Amino acid sequence: MxxxxxxxxxxxxxxxxxxxxxxxxxxxxxxxxxxxxxxxxxxxxxxxxxxxxxxxxxxxxxxxxxxxxxxxxxxxxxxxxxxxxPKIGKKIRYCDSEYERVRRTFLAMLQELRDAPFKNLGCAELTTARMPLFEIFISAFLNEVSKVVRSGLRSDYQDWSGNERFLRGATQLFRAATSQSRQQLSLCCGVQRLSREST
Structure with a gap:
């Protein structure tokens, strides 16, 4: 290690x-x-x-x-x-809380970058502040790789909602309650479907 x-x-x-x-x-x-x-x-x-x-x-x-x-x-x-x-934490050294504060500030700066994979780090802020930067970069990389693997190079998952005769995905109760057509044999569902078109 x-x-x-x-x-x-x-x-x-x-x-x-x-x-x-x-x-x-x-x-x-x-x-x-x-x-x-x-x-x-x-x-x-x-x-x-x-x-x-x-x-x-x-x-x-x-x-x-x-x-x-x-x-x-x-x-x-x-x-x-x-x-x-970053040098913003240089005055108070050797304090774990100061390192965590500087890491949080640094991650906030990374999230403000345009076209960077750090927009959504996918971790809780407190957990991320305690992690070494290398692990944060690896987790951001793996999140981006999982998006590519999930969507594929020529396809992507797209949200779909509609009425189905059987339950698919998540039930949309609010939509079912406000829907004009109250068919007893159909359910209002929302699901992500794989689209074969290039996005």
């Missing part, structure tokens, strides 16, 4: 446990991040010391660190998942 490390934007990661103003990360994960940054720099033909989109090389009090940049999300390095939250 992977360890989860939570930090905020612009925090510094260091392998020295006693360093001030830094967050401790094990050397394997630090080396994996360092190797990733160097390989990215080689692919883009830039100096590895230059600013990267996610991390940049830095130093604090003579110790080598990696500073998180203007990035929010999840990065996997070795056996550690690094969860980077």
């Amino acid at each position: 992977k360890d989860t490390l939570t930090l905020f934007e612009y925090d510094h990661l260091c392998t020295d446990d006693g360093a001030e103003d830094t967050i401790f990360i094990d050397s394997d994960a630090f080396n994996a991040l360092e190797l990733f940054l160097c390989s990215q720099a080689a692919n883009e033909n830039i100096n590895a010391e230059e600013t990267h989109a996610v991390f940049r090389f830095s130093s604090r009090r003579g110790r080598k660190t990696l500073a998180a940049q203007n990035y929010v999300g999840v990065i996997s390095a070795g056996n550690t998942e690094i969860e980077i939250l």
Whole structure:
């Protein structure tokens, strides 16, 4: 099982446990991040010391660190998942309720994105705020996959309601009570039918 490390934007990661103003990360994960940054720099033909989109090389009090940049999300390095939250919660650290508040705010920001799969996360807000970001992203992905599997590539389920001689789907009592035709041999039902047309 992977360890989860939570930090905020612009925090510094260091392998020295006693360093001030830094967050401790094990050397394997630090080396994996360092190797990733160097390989990215080689692919883009830039100096590895230059600013990267996610991390940049830095130093604090003579110790080598990696500073998180203007990035929010999840990065996997070795056996550690690094969860980077927005800097809005940076003042009060090491408090679980503060991390939950920042996660809730971050998820609210994601839900406001246009054309993003985060409009409906499908989880209760309290449960979602306690979950690591990686699990939230996986659940959003699985919700989208289930929609595609359910609808298929060329078909989709569409709502249908009408009178049937036998019960199909859900009974629509309000519609039955207000319906003009009160046939004793039919029920007002609502069901989702599979449509073969492309939507």
